[in-house]
Amino acid sequence: MNNIFFQLFITFFKIGAFTFGGGWAMISIIEKEIVDKHHWLERDEFLDQLAVAQSLPGILAVNISVAVGDRLRGMKGSACAALGTILPSFLIILAIAIFLTPDLIKSNETLSKIFKGIRPAVVALIIAPVISSAKAAKITWRTVAIPVAVALLIWSKIPFVSSPILYIVLGGIGGYFWFRHQVSATRAAAEKGGDEA
Amino acid sequence: MIYLKLIWAYLKIGLFGFGGGYAMLALIEREIVGPGWITEQMFTDIVAISQMTPGPIGINSATYIGYVAPAESSVAFSSPFFGILGSLICTLVVVLPSFFLTTYTSHFITRHKESAIVKGVFTGLRPVVVGLIASAALLLMNSANFGSVSSEVIPSILICIAAFCIVFFTKIHPILVIVLAGIAGLFIY
Numbered sequence: 001m002n003n004i005f006f007q008l009f010i011t012f013f014k015i016g017a018f019t020f021g022g023g024w025a026m027i028s029i030i031e032k033e034i035v036d037k038h039h040w041l042e043r044d045e046f047l048d049q050l051a052v053a054q055s056l057p058g059i060l061a062v063n064i065s066v067a068v069g070d071r072l073r074g075m076k077g078s079a080c081a082a083l084g085t086i087l088p089s090f091l092i093i094l095a096i097a098i099f100l101t102p103d104l105i106k107s108n109e110t111l112s113k114i115f116k117g118i119r120p121a122v123v124a125l126i127i128a129p130v131i132s133s134a135k136a137a138k139i140t141w142r143t144v145a146i147p148v149a150v151a152l153l154i155w156s157k158i159p160f161v162s163s164p165i166l167y168i169v170l171g172g173i174g175g176y177f178w179f180r181h182q183v184s185a186t187r188a189a190a191e192k193g194g195d196e197a
Numbered sequence: 198m199i200y201l202k203l204i205w206a207y208l209k210i211g212l213f214g215f216g217g218g219y220a221m222l223a224l225i226e227r228e229i230v231g232p233g234w235i236t237e238q239m240f241t242d243i244v245a246i247s248q249m250t251p252g253p254i255g256i257n258s259a260t261y262i263g264y265v266a267p268a269e270s271s272v273a274f275s276s277p278f279f280g281i282l283g284s285l286i287c288t289l290v291v292v293l294p295s296f297f298l299t300t301y302t303s304h305f306i307t308r309h310k311e312s313a314i315v316k317g318v319f320t321g322l323r324p325v326v327v328g329l330i331a332s333a334a335l336l337l338m339n340s341a342n343f344g345s346v347s348s349e350v351i352p353s354i355l356i357c358i359a360a361f362c363i364v365f366f367t368k369i370h371p372i373l374v375i376v377l378a379g380i381a382g383l384f385i386y
Contacts, residue, residue: 175321
């Protein structure tokens with residue numbers, strides 16, 4: 001069982017089984033396994049695949065495993081890598097879902113107390129990345145209106161305008177035109193500067 | 198048919214899930230909790246369970262919701278077989294768009310990563326992703342998670358503030374924060 005497909009599966013299975021916290025926590029471990037340990041990709045090749053994985057929708061860890069598998073052995077490689085990433089979560093959660101049913105949480109007094117304490121903490125775990133992602137996205141006082149408006153409109157639950165998909169599409173289209181405008185503006189400025197010189 | 202509805206919902210989640218797990222929560226809330234396939238409390242519990250188990254939150258939630266939703270939709274689907282089938286379907290469907298998009302567009306993106314299309318679209322998406330995560334947090338600040346009487350709301354708010362401070366200002370792992378909140382719940386209620 002030393003063929004590359006099995007190796008891809010096992011490597012990503014280990015990553016899927018032992019990384020808590022998803023996405024970014026996984027990236028550095030994937031990089032170590034793929035680049036430093038197995039030498040499947042050069043570091044810059046890996047970073048290219050990472051850029052692809054980040055640019056596409058979906059689960060980051062799955063995207064990167066598909067991109068690496070595809071780069072190494074095409075469709076079959078990506079299927080093995082993706083299966084490895086997915087399978088540990090799938091099996092663990094399935095076991096939890098079978099035994100820890102919503103009815104059990106509700107009817108068991110101890111469990112219902114524990115979950116009453118946990119739920120507000122989960123909300124806090126989601127508030128924290130709002131601030132860190134705002135910093136990473138370089139949100140300023142001028143652009144802060146965008147995330148605030150998006151969050152409030154989705155929260156409003158008003159039909160149609162509360163659809164997250166609407167803002168993903170608008171953000172993508174808006175970003176494209178804004179970027180094109182910026183590029184042509186800099187080009188015009190450069191040409192004007194050239195004429196004067 | 199619950200399975201077709203789940204497929205359609207998870208196809209949308211897989212196809213528009215930009216910005217990672219937390220941003221994806223806003224989509225899951227809209228597509229899964231909105232139609233009433235699972236309750237608000239179940240949704241929060243899934244997020245908690247996802248945090249405490251390995252693997253990406255997108256996969257974890259698809260597997261859990263796929264198992265729970267058929268039984269919630271009809272008594273006819275209460276046997277575990279229908280749950281396992283739902284888990285398999287949701288997990289496969291949520292990764293399907295990733296799978297095809299990554300295999301078919303990776304060359305295009307690598308070649309055009311400096312172009313206006315790729316760069317512009319992602320510059321525009323970034324502030325939206327911040328808004329998506331914020332909306333997920335807002336949507337979860339409700340009576341299902343914080344309780345409806347003051348004997349529940351006040352401890353809930355205190356737990357939320359304490360958990361936020363720990364996660365934001367220290368390097369203590371989120372799993373430990375969830376465990377501590379669970380213990381706090383055990384003592385308070």
